[in-house]
Amino acid sequence: MRLTLLGSLVLFVVAAAAAPIPETNAQRLARGLPPMPPANAARAFNEEKRHYPSKRAPAPEPAPTPSNFA
Numbered sequence: 001m002r003l004t005l006l007g008s009l010v011l012f013v014v015a016a017a018a019a020p021i022p023e024t025n026a027q028r029l030a031r032g033l034p035p036m037p038p039a040n041a042a043r044a045f046n047e048e049k050r051h052y053p054s055k056r057a058p059a060p061e062p063a064p065t066p067s068n069f070a
Helices: 002-018 025-030 041-050
Strands: none
Touching: none
16 A cells, blocks of 8 residues: 555656646747747637628618709
């Protein structure tokens, strides 16, 4: 029992230490590296592609106004 608990604790500590730390573009630029590409570029492209402008009916012509022929 103790060996299982100790083994799982060691496994958890190793996994937590090996997890990558998210890096910001500011940190990358400070080290002289190029910025990372946008994480949601594909999603924004697909959403933009799905939306089409609504098609409106042409505006009705104005009603003729009576002219004063006096």
